[in-house]
Amino acid sequence: MPTLEEIKNKVIEVWESDHIILPSVTAAQFILESASGNSTLANATNNLFGIKASPPWSGEVYYHETNEEVDKSLLKVTDGFRKYATWQDSVQDHSKFFTSTETRKKVYAKVIGETDYTKVCNALTGTYATDSSYGEKLITIIKAKGLDAWDKETGGKIMGRKIFIDDGHGGTDNGATGNGILEDAWNLEVCSMVEYELIALGHQVMSTRSTDIYVGLSERAIMANNWGAEIFISCHVNAGGGAGYEDFIYNALLSTDTDTPRLQDCIHASVTAVTNNYGLKNRGQKTANYAVLRETYMPAILLEAGFLDNGSDAAILKNNQFKKEYAHAVVVGILNYFGLSSTVTPSTPIVNVQAAVRIPASYNATVKSGGYSIDSKPWGEVGFTQWGMTDAILGNSIYVYEESESGEYVNAYQVGWIDKRAIEKEKVVIASTLYLPNGETWIVYPENGPYEVGYVVRIDGSEGSWYTILGDRENDKVVVDLPTVGRKAILFEAEKGATITKVLG
Numbered sequence: 001m002p003t004l005e006e007i008k009n010k011v012i013e014v015w016e017s018d019h020i021i022l023p024s025v026t027a028a029q030f031i032l033e034s035a036s037g038n039s040t041l042a043n044a045t046n047n048l049f050g051i052k053a054s055p056p057w058s059g060e061v062y063y064h065e066t067n068e069e070v071d072k073s074l075l076k077v078t079d080g081f082r083k084y085a086t087w088q089d090s091v092q093d094h095s096k097f098f099t100s101t102e103t104r105k106k107v108y109a110k111v112i113g114e115t116d117y118t119k120v121c122n123a124l125t126g127t128y129a130t131d132s133s134y135g136e137k138l139i140t141i142i143k144a145k146g147l148d149a150w151d152k153e154t155g156g157k158i159m160g161r162k163i164f165i166d167d168g169h170g171g172t173d174n175g176a177t178g179n180g181i182l183e184d185a186w187n188l189e190v191c192s193m194v195e196y197e198l199i200a201l202g203h204q205v206m207s208t209r210s211t212d213i214y215v216g217l218s219e220r221a222i223m224a225n226n227w228g229a230e231i232f233i234s235c236h237v238n239a240g241g242g243a244g245y246e247d248f249i250y251n252a253l254l255s256t257d258t259d260t261p262r263l264q265d266c267i268h269a270s271v272t273a274v275t276n277n278y279g280l281k282n283r284g285q286k287t288a289n290y291a292v293l294r295e296t297y298m299p300a301i302l303l304e305a306g307f308l309d310n311g312s313d314a315a316i317l318k319n320n321q322f323k324k325e326y327a328h329a330v331v332v333g334i335l336n337y338f339g340l341s342s343t344v345t346p347s348t349p350i351v352n353v354q355a356a357v358r359i360p361a362s363y364n365a366t367v368k369s370g371g372y373s374i375d376s377k378p379w380g381e382v383g384f385t386q387w388g389m390t391d392a393i394l395g396n397s398i399y400v401y402e403e404s405e406s407g408e409y410v411n412a413y414q415v416g417w418i419d420k421r422a423i424e425k426e427k428v429v430i431a432s433t434l435y436l437p438n439g440e441t442w443i444v445y446p447e448n449g450p451y452e453v454g455y456v457v458r459i460d461g462s463e464g465s466w467y468t469i470l471g472d473r474e475n476d477k478v479v480v481d482l483p484t485v486g487r488k489a490i491l492f493e494a495e496k497g498a499t500i501t502k503v504l505g
């Protein structure tokens with residue numbers, strides 16, 4: 001039987017291809033279910049996860065006594081288990097198990113594709129195992145063995161991190177102005193450099209804005225929260241009579257939050273190495289009750305590069321070489337925080353150069369029917385970590401990004417797609433769920449579904465497309481149900497990317 005280390009590559013490989021169950025959880029289940037490969041069952045059958053010979057299993061069956069929790073007491077029960085030719089087959093079958101029947105897809109909806117191991121473990125309690133403390137046991141193992149590190153690896157390399165860059169101010173809000181500097185423009189320029197560098201290193205970057213538009217403070221936090229950013233970096237320039245660089249973290253952090261101070265330490269050290277060099281005063285590491293620091297769920301920091309109303313600071317801020325070095329220093333601080341060397345290029349080709357204009361707008365939608373699985377982890381796009389079933393998320397609210405400037409169209413950036421494999425398997429579309437960047441969902445009905453046609457949103461297959469519907473369709477229309485704005489029929493082209501470009505009618 002394999003050791004924990006020996007199953008590592010296979011477990012990660014299966015997650016990479018299937019995106020069904022996290023490596024850390026698989027590994028913890030291996031430890032728990034097979035006594036790290038030492039159980040009688042594992043040795044007799046290569047079955048590392050105690051999976052029973054339930055349908056649709058058609059292979060060999062091995063009968064074995066097991067403990068089942070019934071009304072809080074453990075009973076000994078003899079059951080049939082799956083017997084595999086190799087332990088690798090067991091790892092593969094374990095992954096496929098969760099989506100192997102329609103019922104399992106529903107039962108394990110909160111397991112499938114979930115990237116938070118605690119949620120996965122909790123969702124396995126009472127489903128995968130009757131043991132009411134099953135999830136807690138798995139979590140304990142994952143923590144003790146540091147298995148969550150496996151979830152961040154792929155092919156032995158580090159996966160791209162999810163980094164939110166908040167370009168301060170914008171649009172009608174210029175921020176501070178003085179000495180020929182508009183703060184919002186300075187922030188946008190420097191943030192773009194930061195983003196470019198992070199993306200080149202293979203990290204996932206979402207930014208508040210890529211053009212001169214207004215975005216509210218809470219909206220910035222919501223964008224990062226909903227995306228599941230790991231850190232939040234807000235870039236600003238100071239004014240009001242002073243000199244020098246300073247940075248802020250939230251002034252009322254939980255005592256258990258050691259990551260945020262560490263983020264500040266990392267950023268402050270690398271950035272002040274540059275600012276000191278240019279003669280900008282170091283005003284220190286500070287705390288404040290700023291909205292973006294308070295309302296973000298992840299470690300967040302706000303940088304004030306210097307005082308643009310101070311002549312000598314302004315001269316430095318305008319220096320293009322300084323801007324480059326400053327941006328690079330922010331990147332170095334981020335990499336240090338994650339324990340990454342800037343020379344290591346992550347292996348995942350996750351790139352989002354189109355940090356587009358995005359104003360989040362929430363719509364509540366009700367899932368009325370479902371019936372097939374979807375995969376919203378797109379090829380090379382940012383913001384999707386989900387994968388699951390249409391009928392597993394009944395009652396969820398939906399979330400879309402709306403273009404802010406024109407206000408006349410809904411712009412569904414990075415919506416995700418319906419999984420081709422699922423469509424190929426099932427053929428019949430009842431209703432589909434598109435997972436949106438914040439993890440919420442958008443429900444799509446076929447045109448002949450039970451709805452009243454409201455707005456028609458046109459989707460054009462083109463470059464820069466933001467969601468893709470793949471597979472066989474009888475017609476070219478589906479309808480989204482957005483109660484706050486009515487239901488919308490959507491035209492789409494199969495096999496092509498699709499961008500919602502305009503609301504008609």
Ligand SMILES: [Zn+2]
Pocket residue numbers: 168169175176183235236237238
């Ligand atoms: Zn500012």
